[in-house]
Amino acid sequence: EVQLVQSGGGLVQPGGSLRVSCAASGFIFPRDWMHWVRQAPGKGLVWVSRINPDGNTVGYADSVKGRFTISRDNAKNTLDLQMNSLRAEDTAVYYCVRGQLVGTVMFNDYWGQGTLVVVSS
């Protein structure tokens, strides 16, 4: 059974840093793309970042570029999102998501339970 178990998150002051993590099991983690998607309270889904299976190709939404860093440890089957210079508008539930490719089409078939990050003084 595929599982994505998230940890981290919580309350942080504006300008602060936080790390959210995701432990993967039930599939061959080093073979798959991984993503982060977030959802502000009462709002829609927003794609944040992705990383390729080898960990050497990453992509970010403009809103987080230069502040957030996605990384993975294929030996430990873990995915991380390091968030720096946090702003109030980064307040959201963050989802760890597996990416699958069929041909050239990427889609997200398994989602973690979500981790709430609140940026407030």
Place this chain on the structure above:
Amino acid sequence: DIQMTQSPPSLSVSVGDRVTITCRASQTINSHLNWYQQKSGRAPNLLIYAASNLQGGVPSRFSGSGSRTDFTLTISSLQPEDFATYYCQQSFSIPYTFGQGTRLEIK
């Protein structure tokens, strides 16, 4: 960035209704279009990938169609468990933008 416009934002429907939700991309995305269902307080669930492919375990009353810029999600006969919010997402180019969502409400 590619903008995804979903309509309608909300829909008041009854059990047994046929429901159609549309999604329009601001530029061609071929068939790089996915649909998700999200119930309140829960993570999204993949319904359709690559515009028309039903994800395993998803009931056959869900179907997707379209290509290039215009796409539809159809629920042939709405069931009580289908009251949720539905999102389209393009995966043609990053950032992988989502539509703003369509909320199905009980009439």
